Amino acid sequence: MSAPLIIVGAGHAGGRAALTLREEGYDGRLILIGDEPHAPYERPPLSKALLQGSQDLAGCSLCDSARLAELDIEHIAGNAVSRLVPQHQQLQLADGGWLDYAGVLLATGGRARRLPQAQANVLYLRTHDEALALRAQLRPGTRLVIVGGGFIGLEVAATARGLGCAVTVLEAGPRLAGRVLPAVISAALLDLHREQGVDVRLNVTVESIQADAVHLVDGQTLPCDLVVVGIGMQPNIELAAAAGLDVGQGIRVDAHLRTSAANIYAAGDVCEFRLGGLYQRQETWRNAEAQGRHAALNLLGRALPFDAVPGFWSDHYDWGLQTVGVMTPKVVSRALPHGGLLLCYLDTDGYLQGACGWAPGNSVAKDIKLCERLIIAHVPLPSVGLADPAISLKHWLRG
Template identity: 85%
Template sequence: MSNAPLIIVGAGHAGGRAALTLRDEGYTGRLILIGDEPHLPYERPPLSKALLQGSMDLAGCSLCDSARLTELGIEHIAGHPVSRLEPQHQRLQLADGRWLDYAGLLLATGGRARRLPQAQANVLYLRTHDEALTLRSALRPGTRLVIVGGGFIGLEVAATARGQGCQVCVLEAGPRLAGRVLPPVISDALLALHRAQGVEVRLNVALESIHAGAVQLVDGQRLPCDLVVVGIGMQPNIELAAAAGLDVGQGIRVDAYLRTSAPTVYAAGDVCEFRLGGLYQRQETWRNAEAQGRHAALNLLGRALPFEALPGFWSDQYGWGLQTVGVVTPRVISRALSDDGVLLFYLDAEGYLQGACGWALGNRVAKDIKLCERLIAARVALNEASLAEPDVSLKHLLRG
């Protein structure tokens, strides 16, 4: 099968980045990129912000245009998803019946928005470009919007909708906003910020049903609304891999090289379940899609490089910025920043930095988080008092 192509299943951020990287690295063979959506590969963070606001279009968040794909000789198959995968024969079948052999395969199948059990006419989700356009057309001044889910998608939609003049109510089942990924101090800051911006936030609530003009809560309260947006997480698209007999858990499981249980098949992006700190996990972030897309491409070319990139993510709401890097540990040091911002440092038992989380106005914490990333890599032993002191620069600590 020496003349068989490399194939990427999934034409989102990770898959698109992998295809472009293969060409950047000198691969000149046949290269096929297969996507469920009709669009070219694009980044998802703008969907809940700039694209939803109308300040960006699809071209603005796309990794490349069709002319660039043609120039690079990347065959983009849209509208004919993969229906069957046979890794033992190194081939796959498209929905239109065609079989394609491959020399190497990357599964970057991403995921889909988790749905509520009962479909409702006035319920919208936000995972794709087309869903973002549908939601954008519904956000008008005075629209009564209920958002189910107080994670990042729900909160970013809330911020955008308030900017469009909507009345917004966020319903969160847990005791804190984004409680699964944020420390209490930043969850509390998010809550205060959204309430200050006029968002009604209800914590520890359970949804009973959704009707044409209202949401019914388990406690009997009825919330009138014109529209409901559900942001309760993502369902990874593992069905193709599972049916093919690949090892799956909460995603497609891979080894240190992003290789699945089939030797010529790799996985990357939101669907990829890899080991971090000894435990399997997935990272649903721009940073992970970008890094794993590039890395999987290199290993498809035989580089055999272990994936060791640090996790991290960001969110922007009402002019405030949140950024994280690395991993959370029990030992945390807090540094107060100006204008009620905060920088958190996560240390191991020996005093080495393992992660950091920053919250401040504008892009204030971006520089600090980059310095924290360098501190993690440099393995500099840190003093707790120096970390807590705002007047001690992180550059000074980096110099030891």
């Protein structure tokens, strides 16, 4: 019997890869190994619909256990991989068992960054079970302090306000989501959350967290019932590093998502790939979906370069944020209906490289889709015309 293909990590990227392998006709032995007890699921609903109680695990799952069994995908749950030995094409499970492999996909994802000290009233949000634990405590009148003004913290803030909680957000930087958003969008996000009753405090540092209060270094004390920490994700690179694979801030791969070891690929949040000549990771739904599918094709010997356009979205109350591509120094601002805004990023030759949109509901989605088409089409755009909302973006696609 030939050795199986093994996917280490049963999250979104790993689950999508497993499903793609079967869709593409791979009928050999296929093993999906995950730390969590659940079948693969998507993470965006954790801070929104699942946290609100309007969706359950089944609603955000890529597939259930019955579907995995139907596809003859062996799902090893709650028994993590403890060791990877590329020289012998073997891996060891936490229970001591060994498995040979013909090829491996590392989709080990990451875990929530933790505060140095453990406190009883501090929660994190990365997994389904953590979302359920948090949901159980979000009751009307709960005084919630969120440490971190990134997307996880802000989406939790929006959900908690909708559930009647009193919410304070603490951000160490000068603006919200400052690493990934332009200043004008950060400012709009700040205004919206404050309009919705969130007490957002910028340029603040936490000194300590007690059972009933958060103490800041400037001497302020914030009474609270619960603290949620959203200070980023720690990629799970330890298995790859111990096996001698090339790692940086993630597991480094080439243009085909291959690691530095033969027959081993990486995908999803843990994957560090080159974009614009620089190594980076993309912690997004879009990236997990695209890389999981792409890595599966290359495990089958396709040797396809990964060149998907990056992007993400985030919903806050009744407003939506969407991005596509990459930001460049040259930016053109385009007004959208009802106070929305589209920022278009051009290179020095006038070709669109990226876009960031902010508008009510999901209305910006059509503009972002058109921008993605313009990026792929490699159409030169005039700055003056691009800034004029009276000229449809479709105009340049037709041209």
